[in-house]
Amino acid sequence: MNNRLRVLRAERSWSQQDLADRLGVSRQSVNAIETGRYDPSLPLAFTIADVFGLPIEAIFSRD
Amino acid sequence: MDKATSSSRRSPWFWAGNYLASSAIIVVLKLTDAITAPVAMILFLGAMGLLIPLVRASERGDCVNPVIIRYNRRFLIASFGYVLGLGIAIAVWNSYKLTGATVFALALLPTLPTFGMIWAMGRYLVEETDEYLRYRMVRAALMSLGLVLAIGIFWGFLEMFELVPHVWSWWVLPVWAVGLGIAQVVMKVRGE
Numbered sequence: 652m653n654n655r656l657r658v659l660r661a662e663r664s665w666s667q668q669d670l671a672d673r674l675g676v677s678r679q680s681v682n683a684i685e686t687g688r689y690d691p692s693l694p695l696a697f698t699i700a701d702v703f704g705l706p707i708e709a710i711f712s713r714d
Numbered sequence: 715m716d717k718a719t720s721s722s723r724r725s726p727w728f729w730a731g732n733y734l735a736s737s738a739i740i741v742v743l744k745l746t747d748a749i750t751a752p753v754a755m756i757l758f759l760g761a762m763g764l765l766i767p768l769v770r771a772s773e774r775g776d777c778v779n780p781v782i783i784r785y786n787r788r789f790l791i792a793s794f795g796y797v798l799g800l801g802i803a804i805a806v807w808n809s810y811k812l813t814g815a816t817v818f819a820l821a822l823l824p825t826l827p828t829f830g831m832i833w834a835m836g837r838y839l840v841e842e843t844d845e846y847l848r849y850r851m852v853r854a855a856l857m858s859l860g861l862v863l864a865i866g867i868f869w870g871f872l873e874m875f876e877l878v879p880h881v882w883s884w885w886v887l888p889v890w891a892v893g894l895g896i897a898q899v900v901m902k903v904r905g906e
């Protein structure tokens with residue numbers, strides 16, 4: 652699965668730790684999702700969408 | 715900076731290195747018969763004291779996971795209980811001629827703390843709210859379990875055909891713990 656996490660984060664000048672704090676997860680989690688090493692669960696994907704104020708499909712897409 | 719502050723600021727690797735070096739020296743001394751088993755056990759208990767600053771050093775920082783802190787503390791207490799229980803059990807076993815229920819109780823001394831270690835691992839998985847960290851731990855545990863099964867089955871048949879000596883079955887826990895470490899390295903190398 653592809654995602655635009657890094658771009659969206661950069662647009663808001665958030666560090667990985669900033670985003671992790673907003674999501675309530677570790678910085679490692681954000682890094683793993685950004686680099687495509689880990690696909691988040693549906694609940695976490697919804698939380699990510701809420702944090703960015705975007706629909707899930709605007710953040711995640713299929714390969 | 716005073717001495718106490720300097721000591722409390724050392725990295726976890728410093729204490730881990732000291733602990734491993736101390737343990738290695740004790741093992742060498744015991745293997746060369748320079749010290750007796752009870753002395754080795756007492757020295758090893760002392761060396762385990764280095765795990766306290768190790769755990770404390772790993773708890774410093776702004777982003778320390780409280781679940782990891784609880785896991786480390788539980789595991790440390792269980793480890794102390796294990797070494798102490800094992801030491802007492804071996805000392806009593808060597809000093810008295812015991813049978814039946816007493817031997818059963820004696821075997822429980824080192825066994826119960828290892829149950830504590832397993833419980834601590836289980837609680838970590840229950841309490842960890844970060845799904846990625848939980849996924850990594852579950853994955854490492856499964857990889858390690860695979861290692862234990864593979865070694866156990868292979869050794870069992872080698873033993874059945876009298877090619878290797880009998881090994882007490884408590885080896886599963888230390889091998890599983892080593893397997894957890896190997897799994898973490900494998901996942902790191904594979905970029906997982």
